[in-house]
Amino acid sequence: xxxxxxxxxxxxxxxxxxxxxxxxxxxxxxxxxxxxxxxxxxxxxxxxxxxxxxxxxxxxxxxxxxxxxxxxxxxxxxxxxxxxxxxxxxxxxxxxxxxxxxxxxxxxxxxxxxxxxxxxxxxxxxxxxxxxxxxxxxxxxxxxxxxxxxxxxxxxxxxxxxxxxxxxxxxxxxxxxxxxxxxxxxxxxxxxxxxxxxxxxxxxxxxxxxxxxxxxxxxxxxxxxxxxxxxxxxxxxxxxxxxxxxxxxxxxxxx
Amino acid sequence: xxxxxxxxxxxxxxxxxxxxxxxxxxxxxxxxxxxxxxxxxxxxxxxxxxxxxxxxxxxxxxxxxxxxxxxxxxxxxxxxxxxxxxxxxxxxxxxxxxxxxxxxxxxxxxxxxxxxxxxxxxxxxxxxxxxxxxxxxxxxxxxxxxxxxxxxxxxxxxxxxxxxxxxxxxxxxxxxxxxxxxxxxxxxxxxxxxxxxxxxxxxxxxxxxxxxxxxxxxxxxxxxxxxxxxxxxxxxxxxxxxxxxxxxxxxxxxxxxxxxxxxxxxxxxxxxxxxxxxxxxxxxxxxxxxxxxxxxxxxxxxxxxxx
Amino acid sequence: xxxxxxxxxxxxxxxxxxxxxxxxxxxxxxxxxxxxxxxxxxxxxxxxxxxxxxxxxxxxxxxxxxxxxxxxxxxxxxxxxxxxxxxxxxxxxxxxxxxxxxxxxxxxxxxxxxxxxxxxxxxxxxxxxxxxxxxxxxxxxxxxxxxxxxxxxxxxxxxxxxxxxxxxxxxxxxxxxxxxxxxxxxxxxxxxxxxxxxxxxxxxxxxxxxxxxxxxxxxxxxxxxxxxxxxxxxxxxxxxxxxxxxxxxxxxxxxxxxxxxxx
Numbered sequence: 002x003x004x005x006x007x008x009x010x011x012x013x014x015x016x017x018x019x020x021x022x023x024x025x026x027x028x029x030x031x032x033x034x035x036x037x038x039x040x041x042x043x044x045x046x047x048x049x050x051x052x053x054x055x056x057x058x059x060x061x062x063x064x065x066x067x068x069x070x071x072x073x074x075x076x077x078x079x080x081x082x083x084x085x086x087x088x089x090x091x092x093x094x095x096x097x098x099x100x101x102x103x104x105x106x107x108x109x110x111x112x113x114x115x116x117x118x119x120x121x122x123x124x125x126x127x128x129x130x131x132x133x134x135x136x137x138x139x140x141x142x143x144x145x146x147x148x149x150x151x152x153x154x155x156x157x158x159x160x161x162x163x164x165x166x167x168x169x170x171x172x173x174x175x176x177x178x179x180x181x182x183x184x185x186x187x188x189x190x191x192x193x194x195x196x197x198x199x200x201x202x203x204x205x206x207x208x209x210x211x212x213x214x215x216x217x218x219x220x221x222x223x224x225x226x227x228x229x230x231x232x233x234x235x236x237x238x239x240x241x242x243x244x245x246x247x248x249x250x251x252x253x254x255x256x
Numbered sequence: 257x258x259x260x261x262x263x264x265x266x267x268x269x270x271x272x273x274x275x276x277x278x279x280x281x282x283x284x285x286x287x288x289x290x291x292x293x294x295x296x297x298x299x300x301x302x303x304x305x306x307x308x309x310x311x312x313x314x315x316x317x318x319x320x321x322x323x324x325x326x327x328x329x330x331x332x333x334x335x336x337x338x339x340x341x342x343x344x345x346x347x348x349x350x351x352x353x354x355x356x357x358x359x360x361x362x363x364x365x366x367x368x369x370x371x372x373x374x375x376x377x378x379x380x381x382x383x384x385x386x387x388x389x390x391x392x393x394x395x396x397x398x399x400x401x402x403x404x405x406x407x408x409x410x411x412x413x414x415x416x417x418x419x420x421x422x423x424x425x426x427x428x429x430x431x432x433x434x435x436x437x438x439x440x441x442x443x444x445x446x447x448x449x450x451x452x453x454x455x456x457x458x459x460x461x462x463x464x465x466x467x468x469x470x471x472x473x474x475x476x477x478x479x480x481x482x483x484x485x486x487x488x489x490x491x492x493x494x495x496x497x498x499x500x501x502x503x504x505x506x507x508x509x510x511x512x513x514x515x516x517x518x519x520x521x522x523x524x525x526x527x528x529x530x531x532x533x534x535x536x537x538x539x540x541x542x543x544x545x546x547x548x549x550x551x552x553x554x555x556x557x558x559x560x561x562x563x
Numbered sequence: 564x565x566x567x568x569x570x571x572x573x574x575x576x577x578x579x580x581x582x583x584x585x586x587x588x589x590x591x592x593x594x595x596x597x598x599x600x601x602x603x604x605x606x607x608x609x610x611x612x613x614x615x616x617x618x619x620x621x622x623x624x625x626x627x628x629x630x631x632x633x634x635x636x637x638x639x640x641x642x643x644x645x646x647x648x649x650x651x652x653x654x655x656x657x658x659x660x661x662x663x664x665x666x667x668x669x670x671x672x673x674x675x676x677x678x679x680x681x682x683x684x685x686x687x688x689x690x691x692x693x694x695x696x697x698x699x700x701x702x703x704x705x706x707x708x709x710x711x712x713x714x715x716x717x718x719x720x721x722x723x724x725x726x727x728x729x730x731x732x733x734x735x736x737x738x739x740x741x742x743x744x745x746x747x748x749x750x751x752x753x754x755x756x757x758x759x760x761x762x763x764x765x766x767x768x769x770x771x772x773x774x775x776x777x778x779x780x781x782x783x784x785x786x787x788x789x790x791x792x793x794x795x796x797x798x799x800x801x802x803x804x805x806x807x808x809x810x811x812x813x814x815x816x817x818x819x820x821x822x823x824x825x826x
Contacts, residue, residue, distance in 0.1 A: 008361035015358055016349035023745040030749050034756050037771075039613075042762035047616045055616070088345035095311055096362035096410070097335035166593070169650075173597040181608035191615040252330075253272075253312040 005098035009106020012093075014113070028071050028118040032063040033125055039186065040129070050188070053133070053217055060131030061140065061216035062185040062209040064122045065147055068115050069183075069205045072148045073176045075111055076155040078168050084250065085163060091251055100247045104156065104240065111148050119144045126216075134218025143215065147208030150232040153239025154204075160246040184209045204235045259287030262414060262445055263308060267317035269469075270303045277303035279469035280317060285447060287413070290440055292456045293449040294554060295466035301449035302342055304466075305418050308447065309339045322413065335363055338407030342418040342449075344399050346391045352402060353378065353387040356409055363410040370409070377405040381435060397428030404432065408439070415439065417448040421455060433458055453551040467558050477550050484553040486510065488526035491544040492519040492533060502538060509533070522548070573678035598650075598690075599697045602643035606702070609761065610635050625793035636707045637716065637788040638760030640698050644723040644787075645780055646751065647694040651687035653731035653747065657738055659683075676821035680814065684728050691724035708791055719790040719803070723783035726806040729813035730779065736820055754780040779809055 017024070040056030047055040083089040093103055119141050126132055158171065182189070182196065183205040189197040200206050207228040214221035221228065263285040270278040278300040285291045293301045306312035308321055310330040319326055321333045347355050353374050360370030378384040381401040386394060394402065400420065407415055420436070421429040436459055440446060450456055456463055457477045465473045465480070473480055481487075490510075494502055503512050503519055509532060510523035523529045526545035533543060610632030622634040669679060699713040699720075708716065734747065757764075757771070758780035764772050775781055786802040793799070 004364045005362060008358070008364070011361055012347070012350070012358040015354055016347070019349075020742050020745075023742060027745040027749040031752060034749075034753055037767075038756035039761060041768075042766045043613065043617075045766060046618070046621045046762070047613075048618060050616060087348050088343075089347050089349075091311075091341070092345040092347065092359070092406075093362055095309060095334060095339045095341070096359065097331050097364060098362040099331050102362075170593045170597040173601040177601050178604050181604050182612070186608065187612040187616055191612055251311065253270075253306070 003102060005096075005102040006105040006109065009093060009098060009102050010109040010113075013107060013110035017110070017114075025114075025117060025121075028067060028114070029121045029125070031070070032060075032067040032122050035063050035066075036060055036126070036129065036131075051217070051219065054130075056129060057131040057133065057217065058213065059186060060126040060129060061123075061137075061212040064119060064126070064140070065144065065205060065208045065212045066180045066183070066185050067118065067122070068144045068148055069151055069180060069208075070176060071114065071118065072111055072151045073155055073172070075107070075114075076152040077159045077171050077176075080107075080156050080159040081162055081165060081168060084160060085165070090247070094251045100244055100251065103247065104153070104243060107156075108149060108152060111152055112145055115144050115148045116141050132216055134216065136215040136218055139215045140212060143208050143211045146229075146232045146236075147204055150204035150208075150235035150239065153236055153243055155239075157239055157243035157246055160243060160250060179203050179205050202231075204232055207231050259289075259443075261285070262287045263319075263321050263447075265317065265319045268304070268307065268314055268319050269316045270300075270307060270312065271315040277469055278307070281464075281466075281469075281471050283464060283471070283474070285414075285445060287445050288440075288443045290436075290446045290448070290459050290461045292460035292463035293447070293466055294451065294453075294456055294463055295449075296451065296558060298468075299466040300469040301466055302418055303469075305416050305447070305449060308414075309337065309416050310334050311339075335410065336413050338410060338412035338415040340400075340404045340407040340415070340417045340420055342422075344403045346399060346402060346406070348391050350391070351388050352383065352391060352394070355391060355402060356406055359406050360409045365410065373409055373411075377408055381405045382431065395428075397424045397431075400424060400428070401432065401435075404435070412444070414445045414447065417446060419449055419451070421450070421452065429455075453549060453554055457550045465554060465557050472557050473553075480553045481548055481550060484556045485548045486522035486524055487548055488523055489546055489548050489552060490521040490523060490526050490529045490533065491542075491546070492521070492540045493517065493542045494519075494539070495541050505536065505538060506533060522552070570675070570678055573674045573682070576674065576678075576682065596697075598647055599643070599694050599701075602639045602646075602694075602698060603701060605642075606632070606636055606639040609639075624788055624791075625796075627792060629792055633707055633792065634788075635760055636702050637791040638758065638784040640695065640702075640716065640720050640791075641723050641780065641783040641787040642755050642758070642760060643694050643698055644691050644720045645727040645754070645783060647691035648687045648724040648728035649731040649751065651690055651731070652683060652728045653735045654744070656683055656732055657735040660735060661740075677818040680732065680818045680821060684725075684732065684814065687728040687731075688721070688724050691728070692721060695720040695724070712791055715790050716787060719787045722803060722806050722810075723780075723787065726779060726783070726810040726813075729810040729817070732817040733813045736817060754778055757781075758784045760784050779806065782806055 036056065036059065040059055044055035049055070050058045084091075090103055094100060098106075123132060123137060123140060155175075162168065162171070182192070182200050183203050184200060189200040189206065192200065207223070210221045210223055211225075211228055213219070261284055263283075265281060265283050267280045267282065268278060269276070269280045281304065293304060295301050303312065307314050307319060307326065310321065310326040310333050313327055322336055324333050326333055347358065350358055356374035356377055357370050360373055361367070365373065375384070375387075378387050381404065383394075383398055383401055383405070386398060391399065391402070404417065404420060407417070417436070421432050424432065433455070436446060436448075440459075446459070448459065460477060462474070462476050463480070464471045473484065475483065492502075492506075496502065499514050499519055503514050506512060506519065506521060509529045510521045513520040513522070521529055521533075530543050530545050533540065610630075614631035617631055622629050622631055624634070695717060699708070699716060702708050703710050703713050738744075738747070757767070757775040757778065759775065760780075764775050764781065767775065782802040782805045786799060786806065789796070789799045789802070
């Protein structure tokens with residue numbers, strides 16, 4: 002991290018100052034709406050899962066799904082527009098700041114937003130009795146790890162797109178299915194084996210398992226090191242890929 | 257040649273897949289100079305500028321900017337130059353002043369200094385009254401001024417201006433020219449591309465004319481005019497359409513060029529030639545004697561065919 | 564009222580402009596197919612995945628017991644009809660209105676605002692109709708509904724598209740800028756989550772229950788679910804009348820507003 006990365010973060014924060022009210026509201030409201038609609042409405046028909054009421058079982062994972070969606074939005078259409086429409090990225094990389102600062106600066110900015118919505122949501126979830134362990138203090142870390150493991154690979158993908166008609170397809174074919182099947186509303190063990198295998202590859206599921214374990218004070222389904230390994234691989238591969246693709250796009254391969 | 261050498265290129269070339277944009281050019285720029293790249297669209301001007309600006313890797317050849325290698329020291333070089341790209345890429349999410357401030361931060365300029373510098377530049381380019389407005393609400397000329405102002409935020413030693421006045425109205429162009437003259441007086445090295453000959457003549461100490469990725473001529477505006485064209489031009493218009501036949505009747509008076517609507521005679525002594533044309537009773541509908549300009553030299557070198 | 568009557572040929576001109584704009588490449592098919600994919604994913608995740616956690620016997624339509632998948636499938640169809648129409652008439656229409664200035668060019672021709680409103684809506688309905696048809700074909704194949712029922716459900720879904728297409732235009736003319744999109748997305752999500760798609764509204768505490776019953780998607784879900792599994796009743800006619808009135812009202816309002824040159 003360099004001062005230029007912080008400068009990129011500052012740029013995003015300046016722009017965000019004018020949008021934060023509606024954006025933060027929707028970031029917090031989205032999981033709350035799900036929690037009430039599904040948790041209260043459907044929860045009564047569902048037996049306890051892992052020995053806890055359904056609402057408590059889905060609360061912390063719903064937060065992760067909101068973090069995932071927020072990050073996906075920021076890393077796909079936002080990145081696309083800054084590369085193709087406004088060309089803000091090109092303006093930044095013509096200065097002392099480089100591709101690394103563009104990537105790291107955006108991650109830092111995302112961290113701030115994600116941490117804010119995490120704290121707000123957890124306060125609300127606690128009122129619904131969905132917070133049952135002091136391990137909840139680890140939740141911001143989990144949210145940050147998922148955000149990074151999501152943002153970097155999606156940035157790489159978005160950097161390859163040059164036609165904006167494909168953007169809705171990315172959301173419908175990638176973001177939405179990942180949210181729906183990553184073990185937030187039901188365990189992947191209920192899926193056919195091949196589908197469950199795909200779920201175990203998604204960074205969101207690893208975050209969900211950790212977040213749920215932390216909120217309920219239970220042992221996660223997978224060991225901690227395995228979760229860290231998968232999230233780490235997504236982050237590292239995402240960084241390497243997005244960095245290479247961006248270099249090619251804005252520097253014709255220059256350093 | 258004035259100061260020390262700030263840019264040097266030898267056999268510099270750039271290829272994009274099958275297309276060779278720059279085909280091996282050699283040049284030097286000295287500090288304090290205003291160096292111009294002239295050429296039609298697609299001649300390789302912007303590709304050259306992008307290589308100097310360290311945002312495009314040369315395919316082959318040698319390039320040094322401020323004594324450093326753009327491939328290895330891109331970030332350090334970019335920190336000491338300013339870039340005004342061909343198309344404005346201002347930040348639409350920020351206000352006018354924030355555009356300058358946020359940009360200053362990318363160079364690692366401290367906050368207070370960045371704000372001060374932003375305000376100075378807004379004053380210098382006469383857009384201070386728009387400081388808190390949106391970029392989208394500005395006219396084309398104002399946006400261009402803001403982009404140039406942004407290029408100066410880090411007190412650069414070299415400023416790259418890619419077609420700085422394309423699309424501006426005459427008032428806006430003159431304002432930009434004035435400011436660029438001021439920068440020149442401050443000793444800043446300016447490198448600019450343009451296809452306006454008057455702009456090149458006004459601003460450049462030295463320029464090169466590019467065609468299909470190569471330099472076809474190099475020198476000061478005056479020397480280019482001297483070398484590639486006669487000092488004066490006589491323009492003749494006729495009622496008749498058969499200009500070729502008429503051209504043969506005046507071809508002893510100087511080099512004659514036949515255009516669809518008129519004849520041009522390049523000569524040392526325009527008034528004499530005009531008088532001799534009148535003597536021959538060819539009946540031109542108008543005779544105009546003017547000084548040759550860079551445009552005549554440019555067209556002589558690159559041809560008149562629009563591409 | 565005569566000035567507000569759209570001209571069929573001009574409406575057709577607007578609609579075919581949209582069709583030809585989309586037919587230009589593979590993006591067209593990606594857009595249409597992915598639009599159906601999303602509600603199908605929802606249906607599978609909720610119906611099969613979440614459904615697997617439930618004990619049976621809770622879900623009935625008009626007293627007839629159905630599986631959870633069958634319970635939510637019509638609701639997903641109604642929601643797909645809503646978002647198909649809204650994505651066209653709200654977001655897309657907004658950009659054409661404010662940024663692309665598509666309509667200014669058109670208004671220099673004999674085309675009038677009311678023709679544009681009708682043409683854009685017709686285009687949104689064509690797209691939604693394609694979504695509904697593909698969705699019905701898939702769920703009929705999965706055995707969630709029968710082909711005969713699917714034919715009855717189609718017009719119900721179409722009515723939902725009409726109502727939301729028109730409502731989307733009203734919202735589009737009221738937006739201040741892209742900064743309001745967040746609110747639009749949350750609003751649409753709230754409609755979806757509290758439409759009775761996943762559980763009967765009676766499961767929710769007051770005043771949420773009453774409030775949700777006033778929202779338009781609730782009536783869309785009830786209408787589509789009723790036609791899919793129930794019998795024709797006065798209640799269904801009531802839901803249909805609500806949606807029809809909403810659509811006609813919004814359409815008239817938008818045409819008036821554009822006619823006045825407010826935007």
